[in-house]
Amino acid sequence: MGTDRASATVDGGFVDRALEAANLNALRIALYHQTNDPRLAAMEVKQVPAQGGALTAYVLHRQHHDELRAIATEYFSQRLGTESDHSVRPHPTREETADLITLFTGEAPTETELAFSYEDLAFEDFPRNIDWTNGRPENVDDFHVTIVGAGFSGLVMGIQLDRLGIPYRIIERNPAAGGTWFTNDYPEARVDIPSAIYQFRFIKQYPWKSYFATQAELAEYVQMIIDEYDLASKISFNTAVADATWNETSKRWDLELDGPDGTTAIGTNAVISCAGLFNKPNLPDIEGIESFEGHMFHTTEWDHSVDYNGLDIALIGTGSSGAQLMPNLAEAAKQLNVYQRTANWVTPVVGYRNQMPAEERWLFDSMPGYWNWFIFASYVAQMQMQSLQVMDPEWIAAGGRVNERNAKFEARLTEFIRSKVGDDDELFAKLVPSYPPLARRLIIDNGWYDALVQDNVDLVTDGIERITPNGIVSIDPKTGNEVERSVDMIVLGAGFKVAEYLWPVPYTGRNGMSLEKLWARDGARAYVGMTLPEFPNMFIFYGPNSQPRGGGYHSWVEIFSRYVCGLMVEMIESGSSSIEISQEAFDSYNTAMDEEHKTILWEYEGVGGYYVNAFGRSGVNMPWKVHDFFEMVQQPDPENYIHG
Numbered sequence: 001m002g003t004d005r006a007s008a009t010v011d012g013g014f015v016d017r018a019l020e021a022a023n024l025n026a027l028r029i030a031l032y033h034q035t036n037d038p039r040l041a042a043m044e045v046k047q048v049p050a051q052g053g054a055l056t057a058y059v060l061h062r063q064h065h066d067e068l069r070a071i072a073t074e075y076f077s078q079r080l081g082t083e084s085d086h087s088v089r090p091h092p093t094r095e096e097t098a099d100l101i102t103l104f105t106g107e108a109p110t111e112t113e114l115a116f117s118y119e120d121l122a123f124e125d126f127p128r129n130i131d132w133t134n135g136r137p138e139n140v141d142d143f144h145v146t147i148v149g150a151g152f153s154g155l156v157m158g159i160q161l162d163r164l165g166i167p168y169r170i171i172e173r174n175p176a177a178g179g180t181w182f183t184n185d186y187p188e189a190r191v192d193i194p195s196a197i198y199q200f201r202f203i204k205q206y207p208w209k210s211y212f213a214t215q216a217e218l219a220e221y222v223q224m225i226i227d228e229y230d231l232a233s234k235i236s237f238n239t240a241v242a243d244a245t246w247n248e249t250s251k252r253w254d255l256e257l258d259g260p261d262g263t264t265a266i267g268t269n270a271v272i273s274c275a276g277l278f279n280k281p282n283l284p285d286i287e288g289i290e291s292f293e294g295h296m297f298h299t300t301e302w303d304h305s306v307d308y309n310g311l312d313i314a315l316i317g318t319g320s321s322g323a324q325l326m327p328n329l330a331e332a333a334k335q336l337n338v339y340q341r342t343a344n345w346v347t348p349v350v351g352y353r354n355q356m357p358a359e360e361r362w363l364f365d366s367m368p369g370y371w372n373w374f375i376f377a378s379y380v381a382q383m384q385m386q387s388l389q390v391m392d393p394e395w396i397a398a399g400g401r402v403n404e405r406n407a408k409f410e411a412r413l414t415e416f417i418r419s420k421v422g423d424d425d426e427l428f429a430k431l432v433p434s435y436p437p438l439a440r441r442l443i444i445d446n447g448w449y450d451a452l453v454q455d456n457v458d459l460v461t462d463g464i465e466r467i468t469p470n471g472i473v474s475i476d477p478k479t480g481n482e483v484e485r486s487v488d489m490i491v492l493g494a495g496f497k498v499a500e501y502l503w504p505v506p507y508t509g510r511n512g513m514s515l516e517k518l519w520a521r522d523g524a525r526a527y528v529g530m531t532l533p534e535f536p537n538m539f540i541f542y543g544p545n546s547q548p549r550g551g552g553y554h555s556w557v558e559i560f561s562r563y564v565c566g567l568m569v570e571m572i573e574s575g576s577s578s579i580e581i582s583q584e585a586f587d588s589y590n591t592a593m594d595e596e597h598k599t600i601l602w603e604y605e606g607v608g609g610y611y612v613n614a615f616g617r618s619g620v621n622m623p624w625k626v627h628d629f630f631e632m633v634q635q636p637d638p639e640n641y642i643h644g
């Protein structure tokens with residue numbers, strides 16, 4: 001499978017080191033399922049405050065560590081001596097999983113938590129599967145689907161359609177697949193959530209090299225998927241969907257494609273936009289930008305031919321990409337000027353740049369179930385961030401900003417800044433955001449503060465006035481004078497135009513309905529992020545307000561692909577030609593969603609970066625809790641749809 005597994009000599013010392021590196025609670029649960037050893041079940045899990053008390057970590061009590069390692073050593077000494085795996089118990093059933101989760105966290109899961117967790121634990125071959133009711137109908141041969149985009153969303157959609165035997169083609173404007181991870185190959189690009197979560201659940205034991213995968217690893221992962229699932233021949237590369245119009249007579253979408261052979265027209269029964277949220281670079285509108293005579297590029301269009309060692313560099317933009325990249329520029333540059341418009345909260349993450357040791361990878365391969373429970377441990381930790389997002393009226397009435405946990409997190413992150421900048425009060429003031437953590441996307445510390453205190457790095461918070469052929473002019477707020485800082489290279493790290501859903505493709509639905517008309521009031525909306533009234537047989541991945549509050553990206557696109565396939569199965573099996581969300585369901589869903597938004601911090605005083613659209617409305621994130629949203633999209637809900 002793509003990357004070679006580490007070859008290592010497995011002796012006693014190796015196993016000891018593996019057990020030292022292990023997530024002990026995950027190991028305990030996996031071992032317990034295999035051995036039924038009551039000592040493992042009796043071990044105590046402590047809820048330990050993490051991040052200054054903002055979060056809770058489920059940690060195996062220290063008093064059990066040695067005993068657990070001894071039981072594991074015994075288990076391996078017995079297993080490693082045998083050739084066959086006949087002693088390995090099959091994965092737990094759903095019911096057994098409920099008990100094991102209770103042992104893991106000390107709390108019994110609700111029905112919905114169990115349903116979500118069981119899928120996410122990935123015990124089944126294809127956890128988010130969907131099938132025909134009575135076998136594949138013959139009329140499917142005449143049905144054709146077009147998927148727009150070959151990022152992770154488009155790929156999983158193709159794989160689901162292949163499983164159902166529904167003919168399809170993926171249209172991709174880039175020369176290769178991978179979307180985000182094809183375009184964003186700037187130095188230091190990597191995920192900011194653990195690889196354990198950021199991966200498909202139908203691909204088992206992928207041998208990640210890093211705990212947080214780099215762009216290069218993700219590009220390899222994409223290629224592995226294309227090869228394993230034989231997708232290459234189903235993708236038209238270098239081809240863009242330029243126009244899409246619903247044809248009421250044929251009950252199909254008429255698409256215009258711009259490809260290597262010019263413009264072609266095709267008809268397709270359904271169109272699924274997997275066009276992505278972060279693929280329209282935000283090019284800052286700064287006077288004189290075109291006059292700059294040095295090197296200048298956006299993070300998505302990194303010019304790898306430029307050797308920037310020893311150059312004077314400016315970085316405009318300090319969001320996720322800019323902050324991730326900055327330390328690399330700081331190391332190379334003679335002088336680096338970092339232009340920051342809004343300060344962001346930056347959190348330390350232990351082991352962010354660490355490679356996975358061979359011992360841990362061996363444990364994934366050798367301890368049945370450990371890989372699954374390791375994923376679960378990451379998922380439980382990540383899921384807790386939800387509690388920091390909820391507005392607590394009592395806390396606010398008493399003068400707080402969001403809630404107690406959020407305030408503890410803020411205090412912890414503020415201390416972190418102080419610990420990094422020491423007594424430099426001016427820098428400290430520039431770095432502490434005015435809004436509470438999580439009102440904007442939280443940034444992972446990739447060496448941000450350490451780089452900022454280097455002698456060759458300046459954080460410039462004065463507004464940029466204009467760009468000249470030689471550099472950047474800003475106004476010094478103390479003197480009111482213009483200051484020009486000369487540079488050889490400008491990196492534009494100003495992020496993406498996230499609010500422009502589906503842009504630039506003009507989709508025209510039934511009765512000439514356009515997206516502009518549908519979204520004129522206050523920006524893009526959808527039903528469960530995926531469907532729109534008057535747009536039959538059109539489905540959107542990661543559409544408006546569907547970025548969930550937790551859970552891994554891949555888990556969600558697996559869930560979305562099952563939902564979309566479920567609707568198509570329903571349509572085809574019922575003999576109808578189209579399926580479309582009713583206006584009533586769309587309206588009542590959106591009214592309820594607006595209400596729910598009032599309980600969450602994303603519209604906090606209009607702050608929100610890309611979370612908030614031009615109308616001041618939270619337009620990207622899903623306000624409901626992860627498990628509540630999961631209930632809405634776990635299975636398709638055909639009763640809310642109109643057949644045509």
Ligand SMILES: Cc1cc2nc3c(=O)[nH]c(=O)nc-3n(C[C@H](O)[C@H](O)[C@H](O)COP(=O)(O)OP(=O)(O)OC[C@H]3O[C@@H](n4cnc5c(N)ncnc54)[C@H](O)[C@@H]3O)c2cc1C
Pocket residue numbers: 148149150151152153154171172173174177178179180181184189190191192193198239240241242274275276277278279321504505541542552553
């Ligand atoms: C730098 C960066 C870091 C990120 N890190 C994380 C992270 O740590 N964790 C996380 O969960 N998410 C992260 N994300 C979000 C990331 O975008 C998603 O995780 C995921 O990769 C998106 O996959 P996708 O298939 O939905 O969209 P994309 O990867 O954007 O793919 C969409 C594809 O559609 C194609 N396309 C668009 N329009 C057309 C058209 N009209 N015709 C033909 N093709 C078209 C595009 O060329 C592209 O290939 C990050 C995003 C960026 C930019």
